[in-house]
Amino acid sequence: MNDYFMQKALEIAALSGNDIPVGAVIVKDNEIISKFHNEKEIRNDITAHAEILTLKDAAKKLSDWRLNGCDLYVTLEPCPMCLWAIISSRIDNLYFGAYDNVYGGYSAFPDLYQKSNSKLCIKGGIMEKECTKLLDDYFARIR
């Protein structure tokens, strides 16, 4: 099931255009209720990461910023901004694909999660190879 939803996140990520390809979906009761890719450049908005856009959209659809009962799948490990937003939103489970050992909110800043007292469960490395390849291909293309 994890692979199914990560595949969907990958499909969204592939539509990122000139933005760094990252895709996210939020799932509730086994249904995708929100999906976005990174839109930072196209929206000219530092906060328009895929995770933030799905959190905002899901909150709007559910009329509640509290996203208990929801899971978030994202192709790249969230940055600290997004991880804190995910923690604050009370998402149940965070699944991410590629690790980011330099700026990943979980790998590079372990204090963030550890000191948050969050009940969020985090699992990285879902379809890691495919998620990493998408990013590597993008950076190879623009360099």
Next chain:
Amino acid sequence: MNDYFMQKALEIAALSGNDIPVGAVIVKDNEIISKFHNEKEIRNDITAHAEILTLKDAAKKLSDWRLNGCDLYVTLEPCPMCLWAIISSRIDNLYFGAYDNVYGGYSAFPDLYQKSNSKLCIKGGIMEKECTKLLDDYFARIR
């Protein structure tokens, strides 16, 4: 000058209604180009902190998410989400009022700033007494 702009942030913060009173202003060339208070509850949006709203608004006004040459004043130390957004936005100087030793992105998670390689200058404790009082009064009222 710091006190002048922090006073403006305090005035915005006082308009937060049912939201926790936090106000932020972004200053460029000695002029306020954006000002918001916390709107998390009224917008039902986990990301609608005063800092995020000003960053997005200033980027829109300047047609650039890169806010070099801008300073941000905020009455409460930014959370990790907001601090990372501020760092990413390339703001020059961050001035905050009240410290948050539990969830403050600077005080409680020193790695965030230290490992970011950011050129951002941070100064806390500007009009600290007034900023702290605004929050204390709010929490005394709702408890």
